Amino acid sequence: MGAFLDKPKMEKHNAHGEGNGIRYGLSSMQGWRVEMEDAHTAALGLPAPGLTDWSFFAVYDGHAGSRVANYCAKHLLEHIMGAGAPTVEAVKAGIRAGFLGIDEHMRGFSDLRNGTDRSGSTAVGVLLSPEHFFFMNCGDSRAVLYRNSQVCFSTHDHKPCNPHERERIQNAGGSVMIQRVNGSLAVSRALGDYDYKCVVGRGPTEQLVSPEPEVCEMLRTPEQDQFVVLACDGIWDVMSNEELCDFVKSRLEVSDDLERICNEVVDTCLHKGSRDNMSVVLVCLPNTPKVSEEAVRRDGELNRYLESRVEAMLSRPADEGFPDLATVMRNLSADGSMPALPPGGGLASKQSVIEAVYNSLSPYREEEGVSIRRAIRDFVASSSFDKSK
Incomplete structure (x- = not known):
């Protein structure tokens, strides 16, 4: 469940970029936790022929260590990219295959296989083509799309108490106690966490903890789409979808410095009482609010x-x-x-x-x-x- 420091570590990691008609900024902060276990990916232009006008952003919230989160931040995209022709269905299938593939690949690492490292990580991301959003989520980090001055889409958190997740856990011989898998793990889907993926006779998506992402495709509407926010649960624990998007919109009307806005988000969540690591990626689309x-x-x-x-x-x-x-x-x-x-x-x-x-x-x-x-x-x-x- 994690231990805490005597006072929060408020130093921040920042980055920003611009390309493919979008701008992004990000901020991450260790906060009260004794270790920084979050990681992120931001890629403008994908390393494949014909995909230079595609972009990919993701946030990974590690637990029980940072090994899995850091590896996924560096390599999840390359696993997804093995899909072939970028039709809508092929991309969705490639995302699912990429998650299952990297999870199986990491199982072969000696420290994860022998249990000396028991880390795992959530993963939430968005793949942007010129015409589509492809949202993907595994765990309880979250992505939201702000369109036409309102939250029009949010990924679904994977918690053990959700009926569909509980059913899979129980079918695999596990239980849900104090809203946790076997009374311990607070998410029902994650990468890594191999202690929860060893039920004989069941496939990778039928284990106590599943690495399978939910994938949602949406058409982009450039005249209405304003921004996407990706964040770990250290943000969502203290702000709702609407609160965070309203706050981001209000700050975009004051400043076009996306790193500064992301820093204000993590500071605000710290002052609202978040005790977790905090990471947020803000992706601004062409119709994002302008400074007033x-x-x-x-x-x-x-x-x-x-x-x-x-x-x-x-x-x-x-x-x-x-x-x-x-x-x-x-x-x-x-x-x-x-x-x-x-x-x-x-x-x-x-x-x-x-x-x-x-x-x-x-x-x-x-x-x-x-x-x-x-x-x-x-x-x-x-x-x-x-x-x-």
């Missing part, structure tokens, strides 16, 4: 309002005591006159801004002869503060 001067103005006003409120709270007489950050956040959450917060993110999406102001002022006391107001002026004027946020 009005949205930028409103966001700037909100930041300035929050700064002034924190300043006021920290400027109280010393005999009233210096409030801790939790008290500041509680007071702000009860503020009925606050300007509108980012939809889906709420006050948690502004905690980084609040913490920056708080940390800049907390060492200063009036009795030390340093003006709180001067301190905040110095902070706002410093290069470490981005006034565009």
